Amino acid sequence: MSPATVLPGRARGAGPSAPVARPGRRERRPLWLMLPGLALLGLVVVLPFGLAVWMGFLDLDQYTLRDWLGAPFIGLANFTEALTTSTMPHSLWLSVTFALLTTAVAAPIGLVAALTVNGRVPARGLVRSLYLVPYVIPQFATGSLWQMLLQPDGAVNKVLRAFGLEGSNEWLIGPPAFWALVAVDVWASWAFIYLMALAGLQTISTELYEAADLDGVTWRQKVRYVVLPQLRGPLSLGLILSTLQHFNNFTLPFVLFGSPAPEAVNVLPVNIYQTSFQVFRFGLGSAMSVLALIILAIPAWIYLRSVRLDAKPQEAGA
Amino acid sequence: MSRRGVSGRGVSRRGVSRRDAQAVLPARLNGVLIALILAFAMVPILFMVLMSVTPDSDIAGGTVWPSHLALDNYVRMWDTVALGSGLANSVLVAAVSAVVATVFAVGAAYCLTRFTFVGRRPYLAVLVFLQSVPQVLLLLPLFMVFSSAATYLGLPLVGTRLALIVAYLTFALPLATWVMVTYFRKVPESLEEAGLLDGLSRFGTLWRIVVPLSWPGMVVALVFSFLVGWNDVVIASVLSHPDTRTAAVDLQVFGHSIEGGAIPQYGQLMGASVLCSIPVVALYLGFQRYLVSGLTAGSDKG
C-alpha cells in the first residue's frame, strides 16, 4: 500500500513524538535547529522592539533625542495622547478597513490565478512568472507609476471616460483616494496569495483529483470539496499575513499621497512616520505603534485559534 | 468499475484519454481567466514600459503618448546612480538572506511541527505577532543596536552588507518559518516513521524525506524572504554606505522631487524598476519547475 494514498478523514491520531519501536534507541529531538533563528530574532527584532516600546514611555522628541536615555519618563502620557487628541484612532480605523478590504478583494484573484496555472497550460512557466510581475516591482516605483496614472488627466480617468464612466479629479487628494489605494494595493499584491495557493495546490496529490474525477464531480464541486479543504492551511496563513502586511504598508500610501496625507487616506504607518520622523515626536510615534499592535493582536489570535496549534499534525494536512 | 486506460490515467466522461487531473477548471474558462488576469496584471506594466521611454516633461505634463522616444533613459540611468553596483548588492544581500532564512526556517519549522516542547505554542504565537510589527517602529532602535555593536564589540556593522543580510534574514524569519510550518503539516508522519524504521535519525528524515516533499513550500519561503530584502528601502537607507547601497535605495534618487522646481526622472525610474523586476521573475521562472506535486513524485513504495 502506497503511503502516499492520502484520503481525507483518515487521521492518524498519534502524538507528534510517538516513540519509534526500535529497541535501545532514545528519541532524539534536534531542538538545537531552532537556536540560530531564536538568537537572531532576539537580537534583531525583540531587542529593538523592547527599546521601541520603552521609547513610548519617554518624552522623546528633537530636544531630547541626543541623550535619549536621559529623556524624561512620562509614563502613559504618550499613550493617552495617542488615544485622545491625536489622529491615531482615525488612522487606525482607516488602516483596519483598508487591510481587510484589500485582502478580501485580492485573495479571490490570487486563488483563481493559482487554479488557472495549476494544470498543464501552454507556456505555463511564463504565465506563472508573469503573474508575479506586479508583485515584484519595487513598491516605490509602483506608487510613482500609479501616481502618474491617477492624475486628473491621467490614463485611469481617460480610460474610465472612454467607457462612459465619470472619472474623478480627486483620486489622489480626496475621499476617492481610499478606493484608489485599495485598488492599487490589490493590483500590486494579489500575487502573494497566488504564490501560497499555487504551492498549496501542488502539494495535493494527483490521486485526490483522480478520485474526484472517478466520482464524476463537476469542477465547482471539485473546487469546493477537494481543493479548498486542502488549501485551508496555506490560504488561512496567506489571509492573515496579507492582512498584516497591508496594514503595515507604508511605502505605497506615502509615495501615492505624500505627507501630510489627505484625511481619507491617513493610514497608520504614514501617520506614525510623520509623527516620528518628520515632527520628531518619537515617544508619541512609539506609543501609537504599540497601541496598533495591541489591536492587531486580535486577528492574529483568531488565526492562531483557527489553526489549532495544539492539534497533532494530521496525515491529511489540515 | 475501473476506468483506467492504458496510460494509467483516468478516462473522463468526455472520452479525452489523457486528462490532466491537476487542471481543475474547464479548459475554456481557464483560458478566459488567464487572459483576464494577465491583462489586469500587465496593462499597467505596459504603461510603465511606455513611460520608461517617454521624456520626463511629457510624463509630468500628463500626456500618455510620448512626443518623442527617450531611449537614452536606459543609458542615463546607469550613470545617474550606481545602478550596476546597486543591483549587484541587492541580489547578493537578498539572495543570501533568503537562503539562510529558509534554512533556519526549515529547521525551526521541523521542530515546531514534529515535537512538543515547552514554549512551542508561545513561540508560534510570537512569530505571528512579530509579523505585525511595523518596520518604521524598529528603525531607530535597530540602528542603535547595530551601531553599539561597533562601539562595544568592536565590530563595525553599519555600512556593511553583513548588517543588511542579518537584518533582512531576521525580518524574513517569522514569515519563512510560518510558511514552512504550514507546508510541513501537510506532509504525513507515516513517511517519516518509515524512514525512522529504516534507521535514519530525526535529522535524516528531515533531510531526506520531509524536505524533498515540501519543495513547493520552500520555494514560496525563498521567494518571500528574497522579496523582504529586495524591496526594503527604510532599513537599507540607514544601514548602508554608498558602496553597499541597494537598488531599492538607488531608485529613490530618480523619483524624489527636488524643492524649487525640477522634474523627477520618471522615465529612468520606470526603466530601472522594470530592470529591477527582471531578476526576481527570472529566478521564479527557474524555480517554479520545482513546484511539482511532491507527494506523488518520489513517494516510497511500502
Next chain:
Amino acid sequence: MHRGRGLFVGVIAVLALLLTGITACGGGPRGGGTQLRVLVAVDPQYPEQQRAWLDRVTQRFKAKSGADLTFETFASAGEEQTKIQTSIVSGDGPDVYHLGSTFTPVAFATKGFQVLSEADWQQIGGRDRFVPESLGMSGPDPAHQIGVPVSTRPYGMVYNTAMFRAAGIGAPPAAWDEFVADAKRLNQPAAGVYGTALDYADGYDPWKFIWMFTLQGGGRLVSDDLKQARLDSPEVGASVGAYFDLLTRHHVADPKSVGWRSAQALAAFVNGKAAMLPMVTPNAVPALEGSAVKGQYAFAPMPLVPPGAASRPAGGLAAGTIVSGDNIAIASYSRQKDLALSYLELITSIDEQLDYSQTLGVLPANAEAARRQAEAHPQLAPLVAAERTAVPTTFTGAWSDVQLGLANVVTQSLPALTNGSYDPDAVRGLLAQANQKVQSSLNRQGR
C-alpha cells in the same frame, strides 16, 4: 546516524565563513589615515558632474590638509532627516553634514551640532566672505551659529518672455495684485493656457506662499520672541485665503492644478501652458533648457507687495524668498573638528564656490563668487537679486510642526478647491489645530 548534526553544523560554518568573506569586505568607513566623513545630497540632475566635482574636492582637500574625504549621500529630505536622527541617537555617523537651510533650526534644537566660535569663523574665512542674507539661517543669533552657508537657492519666478511680449506686458509684476492682473491678461483658458501654474498638492511649495504673504502683510507665523504660535492669527488666515483665491476667485491657474505637484506645474510651464511660474529656484534650469521654452524664459524676483494692498503695510517685510540653500554643520560627536573647519574654509573659498555653483547649477554663498556668477550668467542675475530680499524662516525647533501644519491646511482643503471654492471656517479650524501643535512644540522647547 549522528552525521546529521555534524553535516548541519558544517554547512552553517562554511556559510558563515563565506558570508564574512564576501560581505565584510566593502562598506563601512575605511580606517587608516585621518579622514573626514561628509554627508551630501545626491543631485540627480547632474550626476556625472557631481561625481566629478566630488573627486576634484577630494583631491584638493588632500592636497590642502593631507586627509581623505569620504562622501555619503542621501536622496531626499526624508532620508536626510532619518540619517541625522540615527546618527544623533547613536553618536555615530558623518562628521560634516550638508543641511537644508530651513531644516537647520530643528537640527540646532537637537544640540547635535557644534556651535561655531569666533575663532572658528576666522578659520573659515570670516563672516564677511558670505552673502549676508545667507547667514540668516545659520543660527538663532550670531553668537550661536552652527551652519556655514555653502550654496544659495533663492526662490523667484520664471515667466515666458514671448507670451509677455504678445500680451504687451513690459516687465514682470512687482506686486501680487499686479501679478494677478497680468495673469488675467495672459489667460487663454480656451487654448488651455493660463496666466500662471500653481501646485496646490505639492508637499513643499504651498507653505512658502503662505509664509510670504503673511510676512509681507506684517504678520508672523511665530512671535518674534519664539514663544507664541501665530498660525491662528487673521493675517495667516488672510494669506491662506489669498493663495486659494488665485484659483477660486481669479481663475488664473488651471483647475487641474489642485492636484498638481511642483513637477506638474513646471511641466505646464515648459510645455507652454502657463505664462508665469512662481516659486522656482535655479534647480529649474535643466528642465527649462531642455524644453520648448528654451530662449523664451526669464527669471524675476517674486512680487514684494502682499495681495490686496497697493503697498506694503507698516511692519510688512520685503520678503521675496525664504533663505534657501545649504548649510554645513559639524556634528557634536565628531572628533575631526579641525579637519572639518579646514574643509569649510576650502569649500567656501571663491574658486571652489564658483566651481560648485557652476557644476551643480546653484548660486554661491560666497559674496564675491555670487557677484561674479551674476556677471557671467546674466540670466541668473534676477535670482541673485532675489537673494537680497531673503528673509529667514523662524529659527525654532518647532519649525517642522509649522511647515507640516501649513502643508496640512492646504492638503485637507484640496477636495473643496476641486469644487471651485473653499470654506473659510474650515480653514480657520485647520489653522487652529496646526497652531495648537506648534504651540505645544514651542512649550516643549522651553523645558
